Amino acid sequence: MIVITQPNATEEQIERIVTRVREFGLEAQISRGASRVIIGVIGPEALLREKPIAAMAGVEAIIPVLKPYKLAARDSRGASSVAIGDVRLGEHEDVVLICGPCSVESREQIQSIATMVKESGAKILRGGAFKPRTSPYSFQGLREEGLRFLAEARAKTGLPVVTEVMDARDLSMIERYADCLQVGTRNMHNFSLLKEVGRSRLPVLLKRGFSATIYDLMMSAEYILNEGNSNVVLCERGIRTFETAARYTLDLSAVPILKSKTHLPVIVDPTHALGLREFVPQMSLAAVAAGADALMIEVHDSPELAKSDGNQALTPEIFAELVPRLSAVAAAIGRAL
């Protein structure tokens, strides 16, 4: 931690800051510039966090040096890989396609879509049984019945299942059916839920909050890791900006930036970022080129009848055409699909 004093800080104020730092059992190293004093604070990370030195008189700014995430941070061990069912995600694994409808709507719907996406190359099935919806009057999901349909579709196709958990109280029920727990964009800052999924035996797919920084996302992963669950996958799914041409702005730079900071797998959901089916193929190709370890793509066999988000899902036909192109881009950067 570095403390920068105000240009007009008095010697007394500076001394008081240094004394406080030393009272905390930390070391203080002082550099005097022409107008400001810089105090390097050295010591164990845990001690440094909670100290309100910024509130002291004479302090202009506090600059943290150590990153507050340690379990999520990339270190000498390099990239880790996470298994969802028997499918592995990670930098040294093949690129994985995670597909399915936005919501599970019926047994037939999810089985039919699961079969089709599997044939085209998807390795994991997605589908929502609990739906976070902006409006209380919108379709909220089939709940346990939806989970059952997902498990049946897995039994039929062999695809492991990822589905969203919105409430800690539903967790044990979802754990009975799913292979991976998704924490959605609107819950990335729901710290109670993060702690709960951190105690689950299932891997967690953590979506970036649509207004969360990369730093925030790392810290939310840290909550899960800190509870003992080391199987966390990070998912970029678009951030909220001033641009309104698409629903969100897909921040693909987050892929290489996250990979430089964390050992966790990083995946991309172009469907929810764009909200417009028309542009999903190009952004899927771009995500693979940027280094995404998996793509999460919505596929629906009759988008016009979908109970949620119909105009963003690819049809099975368009998806089937896209897969070989994704495969070619993966090969171009030295990976397989």
Place this chain on the structure above:
Amino acid sequence: MIVITQPNATEEQIERIVTRVREFGLEAQISRGASRVIIGVIGPEALLREKPIAAMAGVEAIIPVLKPYKLAARDSRGASSVAIGDVRLGEHEDVVLICGPCSVESREQIQSIATMVKESGAKILRGGAFKPRTSPYSFQGLREEGLRFLAEARAKTGLPVVTEVMDARDLSMIERYADCLQVGTRNMHNFSLLKEVGRSRLPVLLKRGFSATIYDLMMSAEYILNEGNSNVVLCERGIRTFETAARYTLDLSAVPILKSKTHLPVIVDPTHALGLREFVPQMSLAAVAAGADALMIEVHDSPELAKSDGNQALTPEIFAELVPRLSAVAAAIGRAL
């Protein structure tokens, strides 16, 4: 709802859209422009919401006309008022000061601060017992002990208490101690929690998500209202933008805009928006001038020792100096403090 077709939409596509609209039991009125057809869809709101017409071929855009919030919407009845303990908040009530520390840290701390802010003019006590923190390694609150200290401070000062609920499973415990439930900015989209507080007998102070639009905030209020709890107070507390000079950008325009759209009381939290004590007084004055029905201001008697957010809290002395100025601005716009 208005459907606008693409310039090159075929007659067949247009007919198919109109047929679909009518199958839903809705009326379709067609206007033909030089290059596009505009289809006005008329009928009961509930029917219109879930219809995925946007996914149909030939559709360029769908424009909703009716607002999807109905319980939160302002109508002929005008502004409502909400009671927290025996203090009323609303457009036709006095402007209220809600003060206290960020976190409850000890019995002495909360009692001492409660006494001081009451003397200066605060009418409601705030203090966190459950703290949402970006880092799992930061202080997470005293939990039930903190709630007990808050209740004791209320017994001593008579100030009703507002405190944050982060997890539906803590709700019944918090209800035993508090007079008002706060839903924090990071939970504004936690729909499970919104539904739970919607079933509480206590009023709810709903903070705007830091990246939620005014529309989103109205929809989250609708979740609570729809469960039967009509005592909802909306709180502007800063949004995330590109500007980094303060922690968030306080969106004071949200005050008059919300008041034009909803009957619910609208209050402002300048402390969390700015994150810098230095500018809290001016923005408090501005919030009252903009029409806020209450201000939520953090006050701490020794900010340098605070366990969270020390450098944003006002000292009791600065707060005491601010109150008469707030009172004067309130009077200038025809209100009392």
Place this chain on the structure above:
Amino acid sequence: MIVITQPNATEEQIERIVTRVREFGLEAQISRGASRVIIGVIGPEALLREKPIAAMAGVEAIIPVLKPYKLAARDSRGASSVAIGDVRLGEHEDVVLICGPCSVESREQIQSIATMVKESGAKILRGGAFKPRTSPYSFQGLREEGLRFLAEARAKTGLPVVTEVMDARDLSMIERYADCLQVGTRNMHNFSLLKEVGRSRLPVLLKRGFSATIYDLMMSAEYILNEGNSNVVLCERGIRTFETAARYTLDLSAVPILKSKTHLPVIVDPTHALGLREFVPQMSLAAVAAGADALMIEVHDSPELAKSDGNQALTPEIFAELVPRLSAVAAAIGRAL
């Protein structure tokens, strides 16, 4: 400037950085933490700016300590005041109202509006003769004829005139008619234009770019001041965010923040920020409470017929009703209108 090394920086890299710093004639002070080395670089500001130390191997981050604006910075001399015609703007002056239509449309229009706003209390007349418009097909202003009408309105009412300059080549013409040059939000980063108005004898009203940080605005002011023109007024006029309920998000916190950093007068334009006449009165009151030294408010006598931005202008009647309330808020914070 502080250089923070990467955790794995080698001794050789650190030595190379220190050597480079010293080659530049600067002093380097080294603090060693557990995992990183912190190098304090001390020396004359000008030398530090252009040195690409950040590009050196082993460097994690460079943190500037000195602010790069020096002429705009607040120092021991406190707030300055700027004269537009015979009207003074500044922290120690009365709050000033700058009013008029968006565009000058005709001699009658500008004279009529000027007369009405003067009667209600405006002290400076605004009106555009050169209009920056997003579309090339929109009305672009009356140009020199518009300037002439403005000068005639000044002759009739005595109100000094502020008008926008979009192109350095129009500057000498505009200088013949106006009392103050406005640089608009879309030109805040037009460094050529900033230098030109920096050489003018007229004061400059510099609008914040709608996506400029407070820091950027200070730097653009520095361009003007650096050319010798010390009469610069800064204007907050809304920034672009994700919120779409109003045209821009008025960042009123910028007022006290700017005042803490610069000696220049700071004013607010609520009209262009909101783009909606309905909310201009409340935000005008809030701007005065936040400490604005002047307000820029659009007034049009027949908004329905305005050639630009008709639905944001106040009518003269609404403006006349607003003035005494602005006056009361100013008095509440110890200022006069």
Place this chain on the structure above:
Amino acid sequence: MIVITQPNATEEQIERIVTRVREFGLEAQISRGASRVIIGVIGPEALLREKPIAAMAGVEAIIPVLKPYKLAARDSRGASSVAIGDVRLGEHEDVVLICGPCSVESREQIQSIATMVKESGAKILRGGAFKPRTSPYSFQGLREEGLRFLAEARAKTGLPVVTEVMDARDLSMIERYADCLQVGTRNMHNFSLLKEVGRSRLPVLLKRGFSATIYDLMMSAEYILNEGNSNVVLCERGIRTFETAARYTLDLSAVPILKSKTHLPVIVDPTHALGLREFVPQMSLAAVAAGADALMIEVHDSPELAKSDGNQALTPEIFAELVPRLSAVAAAIGRAL
């Protein structure tokens, strides 16, 4: 254009709106819903633009239907291609690499870099002679000398030259040396400059303003096209958001979205978007996969000594390694480099 009335609009107000519309020579078609009236306004685009109907009593919203860009809009003719020197950019052309340093610093520097990037596969040379810098104290470019060095580098390597124009008064000088005029991100809204380059015989590379919407970018292109210059290339270069991990957020979705709306070539500048050399390779690959028609990449032979933006430029070695991977991704989507 569609006019939506307020729920409580009176019959008189509706009639007044309809009358006004018809006075303008336009047709009005009325649809009555349960609570609002929808008025479809039909007629020539030019007439509709300037009519301030939104300011009329009883109007809730105005929704434009026709897009105000017509020259930039994609139509039945499909994609166009633009020649810079003898290199063609466009959807049906090869993907082009535009490389060089941020600033021209000396004859030797630009010749050496030009030679190296040409050998690796670049087809166009970039380099700034006039530099827009946030600070007036930063290096502002070599001006005409820089242009001369660029022209000499072209003579030596055969690479056509693109360089930035910041001021209309420099235009004729720049035209004597360059093959393509760049309008930078900070001048995208400088309408005077847009009109001037619209009258040039040279093609224009128009960079997206860092806070400009896709719509704004199209409108700025329209300014140039409307003056008669049909050779416009659009460049995505990052937008300003809340994320601070990179300098800007590269909005790659803008590539397919722009291509769906305009016939103009669309290119990407990952260097300025990221501001961090480390992530430029991955985002260059992603940009090609997203469909970019060219990439603009900064290359500097000794970034540590660069006079501007040293820590974002690739070294010639890293660039040389990147080119075959770009080529492979281009091939994967059916294009050549």
